Amino acid sequence: MWGTAKTHSVEQQLALLGWTGVPVSDRPPTRLAVTEKAKASINERLRAAQLDEAKPLALIHPAAAFDTKQWATENFARTAEELSARGFACVAIAAPNERGVVAELVEKSSASIKTFTDLSLPEVTALAARSRLFVGNDSGIAHIAAAVRVPSVVIFGSSNVAHWRPWTVAPAEVVREELPCQPCPGYTCAEFDAPECIRRVTVERVTAAIERVLKAAQSQNAFLLTSDS
Numbered sequence: 001m002w003g004t005a006k007t008h009s010v011e012q013q014l015a016l017l018g019w020t021g022v023p024v025s026d027r028p029p030t031r032l033a034v035t036e037k038a039k040a041s042i043n044e045r046l047r048a049a050q051l052d053e054a055k056p057l058a059l060i061h062p063a064a065a066f067d068t069k070q071w072a073t074e075n076f077a078r079t080a081e082e083l084s085a086r087g088f089a090c091v092a093i094a095a096p097n098e099r100g101v102v103a104e105l106v107e108k109s110s111a112s113i114k115t116f117t118d119l120s121l122p123e124v125t126a127l128a129a130r131s132r133l134f135v136g137n138d139s140g141i142a143h144i145a146a147a148v149r150v151p152s153v154v155i156f157g158s159s160n161v162a163h164w165r166p167w168t169v170a171p172a173e174v175v176r177e178e179l180p181c182q183p184c185p186g187y188t189c190a191e192f193d194a195p196e197c198i199r200r201v202t203v204e205r206v207t208a209a210i211e212r213v214l215k216a217a218q219s220q221n222a223f224l225l226t227s228d229s
Contacts, residue, residue, distance in 0.1 A: 006162040029169045038122035042130065045123075049114045050091050058088035059128055059199070060113070061136030062105050063098040063116030068158035068184060068195040069138050071100055076201045077099065077109035079135060084111035088133065093119060095142065118185045120208040132217075135210065138164060146172065151211045151217040158184030171216035173209040177201050 012029060017132040018024040044066070060080060064070035087219055090113045092102045098168055102115040119127065121173075130132060133183045134145035134152040142154045146168035160183035166172040176182075177200040181191045 001005060008108070009164060011169045023220070029149075030143070030147040030167050032125050032144060034126045034148065035122050038120070038126040039129075042119075042123055042126040046091075046130075051091070052064065055087055055089035056132035057130055058083045058090050058133045058135065058151070059131040060090055060092040060105070061094070061139060061141040063094040063101045063141055064137040066188075068188065068198065070146070070157070071137055071155040071201060073104045074108050075201075075203050075206070076105055076135075077111075079110040079206055079210075080105070080109045080113055081142055082203075082207050083133070083135070088113060090114070091116065091127065091131075092112075092118070093124065106151060131212065133214065135206070146170070151213045153206060153213055155198065155201055155206060156181065157195055157201075169198055172214045173213055174210050175201055175206050 010030065010141070015023045027099075049218070051191075058080075060076060062073055062076040076092075080092075083090055090111055091113045092105055092113050093113075094102045094117050096117050099117045102117060105145065106113050106115060110161050116127075121144075122125050123224070124141060125148060128141075128145045129148040130144070134142065134150045134154075136142055136145075136154060138154055138156045138159045142152060143166070145152050146166040149168060149170040151170050152166050152172040154174050156164075156174050157224070161174055161176060165174050176196050179197050182197060184190065
């Protein structure tokens, strides 16, 4: 239907509509609404955490469902330090059963990191919408960030990038180590003793992607301001 060899998950869902006869000719961005209740809850949670409201917010998601998709927590710790040095206030989130990941992140980083492991999905959406930047693993949280148009840097391991990359109109980059075995046919590494695809991604490559995404976001905002005036 789209005339391409590789398709994104969004394009596949749109194609289902097309096959039923619904006219589908564009590729609209995903979008999530922020409810007033969730927005008020996040504002209160951030105040209670004594977050410096004068600083832009960087949302970090260091957890993942599988080892082949989880960048080392120590690498996220170094990235948080870089973001803090740039003037960002860092907030890390995870699910209740992933508390250990964010606890390790706080322990291994010299940056001040606020953490939440009990947010509802509407609250995650509100937090992402308030953020100036998202940095995290390939996950559902990354897609939430894309849907609220937050500039994003997503670290990929085993997943199919063409199929699962951020679907967004906001500046975004995927950082990955290209290997012949990608995309992985399963959720465990079939080629190495450990998932080298994500283990080989360096902090330097991620921070370089952050720099590019932030510059692109600044240029995009400047263009929007000029267009509005």
